Amino acid sequence: MKYYIIAGEASGDLHASNLMEAIKKNDPGARFRCWGGDRMQSAGAVLVKHIRELAFMGFAEVLVNLGKILSNFRLCKRDLLAWKPDVVILVDYPGFNLRMAAFAKKQGIPVTYYVSPQIWAWKQSRLRTIRRNVDLMLVILPFEKDFYARSGMEVNYVGHPLLDAVEEFKDQSDPLEFRKRNGLPDKPLVAILPGSREQEISRMLPGMLAVCGEFPSHHFALAGLSMLPAAAYSKEPLPQNATLVMDQTQALLSNAEAALVASGTATLEAALMGVPMVVCYKAGWVTYQIARRLAKVNYISLVNLVLNQALVKELIQDDFNEKSVSRELKRLIDEPGYRDRILSGYSELKTLLGGQGASERAAGAIAALLRGVSPR
Secondary structure, rough: EEEEEEEHHHHHHHHHHHHHHHHHOOOOOOOEEEOOOOOHHHOOOOOEEEEEOOOOOOOHHHHHHHHHHHHHHHHHHHHHHHOOOOEEEOOOOOOHHHHHHHHHHHOOOOOEOOOOOOOOOOOOOHHHHHHHHOOOOOOHHHHHHHHHHOOOOOOOOOOOOOOHHHHHHHHOOHHHHHHHHHOOOOOEEEEEEOOOOOOHHHHHHHHHHOHHHOOOOOOOEEEEOOOOOOHHHHHHOOOEEEEEOOOOOOHHHEEEEEEEEEEHOOOOOOHHOOOEEEEEEEEOOOHHHHHHOOOOOOOOOOHHHHHHHOOOOEEHHHHOHHHHHHHHHHHHHHHHHHHHHHHHHHHHHHHHHOOOHHHHHHHHHHHHHHOOOOOO
């Protein structure tokens, strides 16, 4: 079978690459063509467009890059028609992927959506588009199945694929080797995860690095991604007690006492690795004002959303400042009772996320779709 997969962000690249490996177990002759990243390419896909050219965030940023986005749509449509896949698999990235779902549907190509757009948070009007153009919706958060059911749409809850990635890593981790490899001192580590997009990092990193000097007994390690330009991490000089660590996020988290994390999938990753965190986020002014009026949720971090409680502290927009970040980080380091409460909540989170095997369940549902069987 021929599988055309579109992911537009680093988390999508991770989830799609794991899905590809699971698909190959059911279909050893599987061929993949994708819009994605290094992980998908390493898993065997022919890469059409890299995610470093696709990650536009915020309303203003999309408008500025509209010409490039429209050009990408045209390229994707031409490539899809030329390759004639048996199925299109869309991974999150809704602004682009929902339009491609409509196009693929018109061409008679089965459409699977893996990792639902966050329509439960905002833009619920997208539900009509999903119902019309998506043959199989695979959701990874427990409350999403009930959300779709209330709208009369049946979806397949497969669990969160990060559970598999984290457990697999834990089996191979070597803390001493990690510190030696990266030249890290024998001090407690604080992980800094500023995001996976250049625009995001430029807003988040200065505020995160600003507190390093207030914690001389700790060392800060910045999780970098080589898929991004080196300049993304060099605009701000690193403090003396900070080190840039490239492409080793999970290894860094496994050695960290606490973390400062930009809102997104990374918050869930830190929680599953058992790292108490402060969630930070700052968007462009226009984007924030629009989002604040449209959002229908009480929290921004996936940890708090899944638990439906304010387990980890969220510092958003003006609340994301040096004083607040320093105060909350000190609580994580100095208050054992506070840490214990967070770690206890993480245990509940793992239970709610449905256990391991998400990629295999998703691959099985796709195989059933291609056999013409309604997956259950």
